[in-house]
Amino acid sequence: MRTVLERERKYESPADFRLPDLVGDGVAAVDEPTVTTLDATYYDTPELRLVRAALALRRRTGGADAGWHLKVGAAGGARTEHQRALTSGTTPPRDLMQLVKAAARGAPVEPVARIETRRREWRLLGGDGAVLATLADDTVVGHDLVEGRRIAWHEVEVELVDGDEKLLDGVEQRLRAAGASAGSPAKIRRVLDERLRELTEIDAGPATPVLAYAAATRDDLVAHDPAARDGDVDGVHDMRVAVRRLRSTFRTFRKLWDRERVDAVRAELKWLGEQLGGVRDAQVMGPRLAKAVRRAPDELVLGPVAADLAQHFAAEEAAALTRLRRALSSRRYVELLSMLDQLVEVTPAVDVRRRWVDRRIHRAVRRADGLLDTALERQAEKGASDDDPALHEARKAYKRGRYAVEVRKLAGDKRAKRLVRGLKGLQDLLGDHQDSVITRQVLKDQGVRAYGRRANTFTYGMLYAEQVAHGRALVRDLPAAQRAARRRKLRKWLG
Incomplete structure (x- = not known):
């Protein structure tokens, strides 16, 4: 199992969003974009115990890090991601399940959502050619596999590689000036939002x-x-x-x-x-x-x-x-x-x-x-x-x-x-x-x-x-x- 620290910021963006010029504030150049199709199935208990505890367990195909992932923490900040190689089966790996055992209350997990993403991704480079960050422009379609709801949206993610928070601040200013707004929730929470609200609603006077x-x-x-x-x-x-x-x-x-x-x-x-x-x-x-x-x-x-x-x-x-x-x-x-x-x-x-x-x-x-x-x-x-x-x-x-x-x-x-x-x-x-x-x-x-x-x-x-x-x-x-x-x-x- 490989564990990485993910430092990112997420933004809401309109469907016609156009990427602004990002050169400046430490960014010397921007690579040509790559286009990738990502297909992820998310697993949880019927009560969505994992998502409620800011855990996201998924099997994803497409992209350089295809495989089994467990994301720990809320979106839009520093998160830990545990990664396992992709398997042909659809049963989550045992070591990842051990990490969510308590959140699942010892119960088995099952597919609860599918998220398809068409991603255009740019590398933001420093003067020495080092990759400071990656910027992903995502067109997303999410499916609630239990209740059949479908939702589509557009968002932008900026993830640090060798850059720092000052770089993120500079990129954020340019993105917001171009029409993006900060604070996009995790994809899985957006897809399951209605069911989450129903499950977590408390009415005790x-x-x-x-x-x-x-x-x-x-x-x-x-x-x-x-x-x-x-x-x-x-x-x-x-x-x-x-x-x-x-x-x-x-x-x-x-x-x-x-x-x-x-x-x-x-x-x-x-x-x-x-x-x-x-x-x-x-x-x-x-x-x-x-x-x-x-x-x-x-x-x-x-x-x-x-x-x-x-x-x-x-x-x-x-x-x-x-x-x-x-x-x-x-x-x-x-x-x-x-x-x-x-x-x-x-x-x-x-x-x-x-x-x-x-x-x-x-x-x-x-x-x-x-x-x-x-x-x-x-x-x-x-x-x-x-x-x-x-x-x-x-x-x-x-x-x-x-x-x-x-x-x-x-x-x-x-x-x-x-x-x-x-x-x-x-x-x-x-x-x-x-x-x-x-x-x-x-x-x-x-x-x-x-x-x-x-x-x-x-x-x-x-x-x-x-x-x-x-x-x-x-x-x-x-x-x-x-x-x-x-x-x-x-x-x-x-x-």
């Missing part, structure tokens, strides 16, 4: 925003599954955040669901978060300490500190990634996703009013405020240590408060969007503080290990002291950050 938020987060979790399996830093982080959002939502609004069922799902999400957390912690802590060592004067780095830390965290990450892959390939994980489906796709039996949702949001934010007030009062009055666990509890509460407000943000409330921004700034500062606390413990543990080997531990002590000073400085900054997050214009809608 005043509780609709909560379920819509939970469903979107569930899909986001699954979308990052393939990248997390590969140990991709962003994939692991984003999947872990999705887990936290879901756990928080089921806590803040838990009265919408049967208590026993929602508690069981939260417990399973905690398990999944722990598997992701082991990888994420090693990925964050290793570079953080490597950077701290690089900042230190050479004469104060005594012994192979950088090498010892790198070796330690490489081993930690490898072991944690093995555990994560085992978890993501387990029946337990697939069952967790099925449990999530039941919670977010079935209308709750509890009937609530709109004010009920807002009260839960209000309560989550106010609880975080109260915990931080208490923690800061302890700092001022009793001189509590800056690694006071109360600060960590306030941080976790602000995360829950922010995720609660995001329910309204997703529903289009601009005031909620501003409040999320304010809460995030405070949460990030508290997060940086907690990282300094964890880093101290890691440095202490590593220093003890070094001492056991009779190695010099001076540098570990010096780095520990730096983290203490950094943590204290962050605590001093907290009152100002708290006031910024509490500006009346951000909070008035909560009442």
Whole structure:
């Protein structure tokens, strides 16, 4: 299996669109176009679980990369594409199916759409003849193979090869001046749009925003599954955040669901978060300490500190990634996703009013405020240590408060969007503080290990002291950050 990173931008274009002159902005020449006919069959479950998780599994003939493809991520940005050679059969390769097993909930996939594309493609060349990007002018006909709908359209794609984002910006200006408009969705989403809207529509009265938020987060979790399996830093982080959002939502609004069922799902999400957390912690802590060592004067780095830390965290990450892959390939994980489906796709039996949702949001934010007030009062009055666990509890509460407000943000409330921004700034500062606390413990543990080997531990002590000073400085900054997050214009809608 070959894996490539696809960096592209897509544009809507009218049928009579004429390609503008693209020379300039780094493009020295444009090759003569090649014309190709592409024929792709897309596979999914009857509930379109793959497409909903931003996964596109297809068998395509025509073009230089004919074969089986699995695209991961939303169109119009950086996407990972897993490729396998074309086979004569129509059964998707086993290794690609393993990557979508969770999204498919372990169910088989079947052809759901066929997309035929007549493509004219140009290579955009630099002054040295290097291919900077390719531009494809596509005439597309899509067929929904289940419901028989047919749709035709025209679009333009620009994909980077050896160029950069600045090149894309320059090309975009010329395309838009010629009549193209940015933001064309993935082809498969366009073909299945009507069925997708029917399958994902949620009507739970005043509780609709909560379920819509939970469903979107569930899909986001699954979308990052393939990248997390590969140990991709962003994939692991984003999947872990999705887990936290879901756990928080089921806590803040838990009265919408049967208590026993929602508690069981939260417990399973905690398990999944722990598997992701082991990888994420090693990925964050290793570079953080490597950077701290690089900042230190050479004469104060005594012994192979950088090498010892790198070796330690490489081993930690490898072991944690093995555990994560085992978890993501387990029946337990697939069952967790099925449990999530039941919670977010079935209308709750509890009937609530709109004010009920807002009260839960209000309560989550106010609880975080109260915990931080208490923690800061302890700092001022009793001189509590800056690694006071109360600060960590306030941080976790602000995360829950922010995720609660995001329910309204997703529903289009601009005031909620501003409040999320304010809460995030405070949460990030508290997060940086907690990282300094964890880093101290890691440095202490590593220093003890070094001492056991009779190695010099001076540098570990010096780095520990730096983290203490950094943590204290962050605590001093907290009152100002708290006031910024509490500006009346951000909070008035909560009442």
